[in-house]
Amino acid sequence: MTLPTLHQLITQGDLDGFTQALQDGADPNQLDSVMGNAPLHIAAQRSETAFVKTLLEHGAFINLQVPKHGVTPLMVAVWHRKPAVVECLLADKYINVEISSHFGLKAQQLIDFGAADDDRFGQQQAEQIRALFEQHHKQQLKQQATMEAFNIVTAASSSDQEKAARLRALSQQQTLNATSPVTSSGNDEHTAVMVAARDGLVASLRQLMDLGGDQQIPDHYMKAIPLHKAAYNGHAAVIELLADYPGFQETLNAQGPNNGYTPLHDAIWHGHLKAAQALIEAGADIELRAYDGTTPLELAKQYQYQEIAELLGSNK
Template identity: 35%
Template sequence: MLSRVAFRDLWRIQWNSHAFRRPRNMAPHGPLRQLDQECATGESLRFITATRWPPRAFRQVRRVGVPSVECLPPASRHRLTEPRSGPGHIARCGIPYSWRPPGISSGPSPIPRKELVMHSSLIDAVRRRDAAQVSALLRSGADPHVRERATGLPVLAIAAGQGDAAVVRHLLGAGADVHAMDSRGGTTALHKAVQGGDLETVRLLVEAGSFIDAVGPTTGHTPLMDALWYKWPDIVAYLLEQNAMVNLETHYGFSLRERVEYELGANSEGTERQKLLAIADAMRRRIEEDERAVAGQALMRAVTEGNLTEVERLLEQNAEVDEVSPVVNGFNDGHTPLLVAARDGHFDIVRALIAAGADVNAVEPTFGAVPLHKAVYMGHADITGLLVRTPGTDIDYQGATNGYTPLHDALWHGHEECARVLLDAGARTDLLGHDGRTARDIAAGVFGPGHRIVREIEAAAVRPRA
């Protein structure tokens, strides 16, 4: 790794109370020895100077343990790829370290050396699997989100890839982000944990909230696909138990089933083939379980068909009103019957389900929507009115995908009547979507700034809330 030290006019700088007016003053002690302490032995240094050093100066630097020195004129500064290169900049162990020598007023603001040393030490401790040192550094204030520049990996991903559950536990306890992606492959710590093959680490990350179906942007691999690729039957079984999707495709066109067949063709014998056979068997069992679950959900089937008579009969027989559809990569994945009925416009079925105690705030996992989102999205004003009149309905719920409330959705798709029902029910008009837009912003864009619904939103905004 290349450490770069940039000075402006080394002939005039005073560093650590030592004056450098001529290269012959550069002895193997004082500031140069301190410089050597800043950089690991064996690293190379690149200097940006306003003047070129004579060979004698380079010999002096080499005497303090720095084997390779290159002097670049200021015009070569663009060749340095690390950010914030310039006067007084040091990049040490992959972490930017800004230092401003005495008398230099320009350049980047200094970053506390103690903080940077801790961050560098944290990466090193994680790499060495030193859980005790990691814990001590985190307690001292090291950043659990720090990223290794050479690999683009957050420290949590490094520990996860190494299958180091103890270090992962410390990092999670310090607030490390399980959703942080590596800057090269775009994968998460869970992907790396799967690669490492340690089931305990995988469990820790899933229990901490990792997205089990997170897709790598370069390969299209989910953690389950990686578990197949690296041939970890126990991790495959665990992810399948956690409802990981099985009917997805990679970015290069393979389904999970096709990937199993491909790997079986590539591994003709030995333990690797036995692992693949175990994985194929686990997947077969999961697919069969899903098929049985779908076949056994009579209430969901009746709702999907719009069969009110059958819905009422099943509810009288105490059918599970909030049964959740299995994840089979279909339109109803993770939905309750009420979510489906509200989306598909079955007013009488919605009323029957609510009367039977259905959860009016059930959230489906695909878009993070509630039944009210489903109703307004499709313009079902009658169902919208039924839901807002039902005690306990959260009329301002913001979906996880875009932060839109039902009012946002109604306006977004031009359903003025649904929007008016929500406004009359007291829906908030000040909430922002993830795009920073309020309901009024969306209404003005869809209907025009002078439209009646825009004026009604403006009036509702100043109306006292009940």
């Protein structure tokens, strides 16, 4: 098996050549053709962190799973008992410790793999790694606790009006536009504004925007902005509300990097006539093409949404 260039440079310990290759345009996420390991999976096996840090600086996907077995770089570092690398990966804001491999185990569940009970050094390494995961968990809880606005809008037991009242009484607003940690919660890297727009919490969203909410901050999963979420879920009232605040024009025709859909595409995708109408009336571009090659009108015809197609046709 011939490894790709970056993989080879890591195995050779050639950091200078490795860094130069990345600067010259080598793909930090290239997979080998046999297992599907990315350079970061190989780097995570080493005891030092230089290759890992360099890859992350050049855009390596920290949570990339090997196609064969679903192992992430963090899992590799834990499995190979590399505390320094585990610490480095856990310090990254995008690390996701909740990912499961194809054989059903998360990174933390691999701590005790390999080291025998009488392996003193191995057990010491395992304890180091276990402590790092505990520290990471505590830091996430601490971060989450400070996000007052986010915690208010995600409270399942409160109505929209109750949430809006609590938002008006916020004790501090420093974390108003903070993004939630990556925990596989469904709210990863969401702001309070994102959650309110997604869930159609009009009263809460109005209060957030009056306090200085930012509607241009994307989420973790799709790098979508609040307007995408509102359109996707058919919340026409949310769209109309956001149109009255700064940042709306900057996001009105934003194309998501996952599929190239604009908010208008997202509204049409699921047949939300009123949401599509709100976006069109706000001046959405009806000619932009998504990655699948469709304009909004073509997408409406593809999914046989006749009313939306007629609406778009009359606005051409």
